[in-house]
Amino acid sequence: MDNSQSLTYLLTAISQVGFPIVLTGYLLIRFEKKLEILTESILKLTEVINKKMSGDINEKRAI
Template identity: 60%
Template sequence: MNADLLTTIGNVGFPIAVSVYLLVRFEGKLEALTLSINDLSSSIKSLLIKSDDK
């Protein structure tokens, strides 16, 4: 019984730990990408407004 529990934890625990680690890392990168896209959108809008004024 004890060996089965350890085997199950070993088989399931490692993929769960890797998944959690990757999700935490990707969350920060996605946040940075979202901010960059918003900044780019603002820059494009301001350029379009300036070109319309000419």
């Protein structure tokens, strides 16, 4: 296949399944943002747990 046939095939495929492609792209962008927020929350939670655990260890040593 040459470039013009490849382009024609690609355009035909997009025209046949264009809506699912657009919808999938939109959802992937939305999920990416939510995953970034979730990742930040998990990192903050990890920090809080580590601080709590180190505080518990220091309290046990003091006893």
